[in-house]
Amino acid sequence: MEQNIIVSVDVVLFTLSEGQLKIVLLRRERDPYAGQLALPGGYIHADKDRDSLASAERVLLNKTGLVSPYLEQLYTFSGGVRDPRGWSLSVAYYALVHESLLVPDAELRFELWPVAAVPDLPFDHNRIVDHAAKRLRDKSTYTSLPCHLLPELFTLTELQQTYEHILGVALDKSVFRRKLPELDFLEAVPDAIRQGKHRPAQLYRLRPDRRLTIFDKTV
């Protein structure tokens, strides 16, 4: 049963920075494509990893130093031509984190690139990024997914802007505020008020038991 298949995971790690959707890329340390920017990825270790999700968590921790609160399997890419080493299969995941978790580190050198301007990547990583961005956008139209790009506490205006940045369209404030509470995946944090130059705003957080709420309507 000699299959000679290279089995790995790759992770598309999204964050929102400077009002743009961005992903984490890092310079490959080894061949093939040593020195080039690519997605965080690595072999599945059958001796260490419970399953491919655990592999993705391990890769993410090793390469970016973080544990993502949201990590979901995206799609599996495979074939004989995607990796010069031979027939390969990669289970792709995508993750969402708030920018503050991406602390620059001398050891872990990663870069943030806008999804709209990702450079040419080795393997079929551009295809993976496109697939992930489409999934994120599609799923954001009918789920609470964008919450995971925000810090733990956030205002409704910030949440609305997050949806707008991902979807690329302006949303009506009144409509947005009417719909979201009905879906009750948010809870107002008592006495938590965002102070600013103007009228203070109520802070909300994602209900712990509602990490991904699916709406029956579009947002």
Add this chain to the structure above:
Amino acid sequence: MEQNIIVSVDVVLFTLSEGQLKIVLLRRERDPYAGQLALPGGYIHADKDRDSLASAERVLLNKTGLVSPYLEQLYTFSGGVRDPRGWSLSVAYYALVHESLLVPDAELRFELWPVAAVPDLPFDHNRIVDHAAKRLRDKSTYTSLPCHLLPELFTLTELQQTYEHILGVALDKSVFRRKLPELDFLEAVPDAIRQGKHRPAQLYRLRPDRRLTIFDKTV
């Protein structure tokens, strides 16, 4: 780079029979679990298969003798405990065919089981079936997916009944007929009329360029 991972594909093949959603199961010829009912599946052959989709097509052809007009990747299942032979990874696919394509064959012995009453299956095949059924139901609420369970030509009433069988709810005839044409994934076949005991019905077919139409509303 000795990974010792068993890499395979499994296929959940759906059809509609006797007004019920059913799947194809077959008796395993080899160990492990020889003689037991399980999903059609097999190793990925790196020397033969272009990618895992090609593996799924080959497995389907070998085990059921058919080429499915609709075949989509479902999810990848993996881990150290799902197969007694060791750490394994299976890319699961699901397919939809009209009942007429499932011709019983002396060589290829497969059985049709209602999704609502699938027996205990080896590996994590019950989980795969559940995942596939959920995907089919979810996706049927906002896409033209159920078309693929019908023959090439069908009436609007048959299409409506197909949606009803999958979704498990009754739909209003008038609403259904108002919505579907707007989505123009169907075309009326000129002079093709279904004759029966009563008023004849116009026959439709899926537009070849619209194999999977995604609605912006629910059906």
Add this chain to the structure above:
DNA sequence: GTAATAGTGTCTGTGAGACACTATGGT
């Protein structure tokens, strides 16, 4: 004629969208 299925017309309530409005802070 009746029965049965195909296919259409019409009313109504809900809710998305548009947008004007009020509220509350800083300066």
Add this chain to the structure above:
DNA sequence: ACCATAGTGTCTCACAGACACTATTAC
């Protein structure tokens, strides 16, 4: 006082749902 942002009220149009209606066949 004014500005900026937070947050709400209200009108309208579109459309899903309900259901009654017409149309066309077999008998």
